[in-house]
Amino acid sequence: MLKKTNDREERFNKEYPVLFPVIFRVAYRITGEEGAAEDLCQEAFIKYFERHEPLPDINQAKYWLIRVVKNMSFNYEKKRVREKNAVNKLEKITPQYIESTEKGVLEKETRMAVQKALDKLPYKLRVVLVLKEYAQLNYKEIGSIVGISEGNVKVRIFRARERLEKIFKEEKLYVPEG
Amino acid sequence: MCPKDELISAFLDGEVEAPWEEKLKAHFAECGKCGRRLADMCSLRSLLSRDKEPNYRPAMQRVQRRLYFHMAAAEDDIRYQPERELPFWKRKVRIPMPAAALLSLVLFVLFASFFFFMGQNNTQMAKRGAELYNSQPVQVTVPINGMKVDDLEVLLKLLNNKDFSQEVLMQLPDDSQFSVFGEPEIERVNRER
Numbered sequence: 001m002l003k004k005t006n007d008r009e010e011r012f013n014k015e016y017p018v019l020f021p022v023i024f025r026v027a028y029r030i031t032g033e034e035g036a037a038e039d040l041c042q043e044a045f046i047k048y049f050e051r052h053e054p055l056p057d058i059n060q061a062k063y064w065l066i067r068v069v070k071n072m073s074f075n076y077e078k079k080r081v082r083e084k085n086a087v088n089k090l091e092k093i094t095p096q097y098i099e100s101t102e103k104g105v106l107e108k109e110t111r112m113a114v115q116k117a118l119d120k121l122p123y124k125l126r127v128v129l130v131l132k133e134y135a136q137l138n139y140k141e142i143g144s145i146v147g148i149s150e151g152n153v154k155v156r157i158f159r160a161r162e163r164l165e166k167i168f169k170e171e172k173l174y175v176p177e178g
Numbered sequence: 179m180c181p182k183d184e185l186i187s188a189f190l191d192g193e194v195e196a197p198w199e200e201k202l203k204a205h206f207a208e209c210g211k212c213g214r215r216l217a218d219m220c221s222l223r224s225l226l227s228r229d230k231e232p233n234y235r236p237a238m239q240r241v242q243r244r245l246y247f248h249m250a251a252a253e254d255d256i257r258y259q260p261e262r263e264l265p266f267w268k269r270k271v272r273i274p275m276p277a278a279a280l281l282s283l284v285l286f287v288l289f290a291s292f293f294f295f296m297g298q299n300n301t302q303m304a305k306r307g308a309e310l311y312n313s314q315p316v317q318v319t320v321p322i323n324g325m326k327v328d329d330l331e332v333l334l335k336l337l338n339n340k341d342f343s344q345e346v347l348m349q350l351p352d353d354s355q356f357s358v359f360g361e362p363e364i365e366r367v368n369r370e371r
Contacts, residue, residue, distance in 0.1 A: 114229035
């Protein structure tokens, strides 16, 4: 058992510094929140190191962790939508109170413009685009993680780009590269 | 013929197969409209990649500390996991072999002596019963004619007779003892009377 423990520690020390930045980046881009990304990463790594059978290589570990983070971020997304709806309902009832609290929240928020635009994308489109742009996965890998065909990945990524362009143009954030 | 935007997007991602990739490259060089579309998508990608991200290092260190703590706690749980409380009939008892042998011997001696003394007691009781019977014969009184019967054979004949329907009083010996075999009803009634 001691050998198993040492193996696990060795694996952790080797894999964690490589995997964490990628997983954190994906989690942050999907959720749009630093705190949520940190929580999701922690949960995903706990699950990973509690696995009875270690994965064959670090790439497999990366895919596995991304898949876990993606699944957990979906639950987070649902929760966020519920909260947003609740806030909208409250806003109708007590507009002044919400205005003041929302102002406080907004002051704390330091989201970047691109992240704000990403947050506006539907979850299905956001996930595939994030996996493409921030995890540098190919269509096959994305399809396997999300559970859709490569053709579907292609369509979703294109639609996500199309929508982002629209959002950027609307908000005058689109800066073509010179 | 210009390719669809979906294909340009796939080209940007390097997901177009070899013969088509070359053809598309040539087309982008010739067609201004498709070239611009590709440039727009490249710009979008550039914008996404240039977007400032939060520094992951503080989060990485915090999570690492928590993971170490979690793994240590999990190992402690495995190492020092207390035995689950079993119901007493499922609990295992470990007795050292010499103690078990001694216990077996003691139990054997106890059982053997019990049966030995019980056997002796029974023999004594039987002898005593026989003596009592012989010394103090059963006395039966039939109250109608006051006849006393001390012969057991006669008594049994009387009781077996169909026409015999009178009340019979049986007097047992005063010092009769049945405690080993339990108190017979007849003795209890006799004592209470």
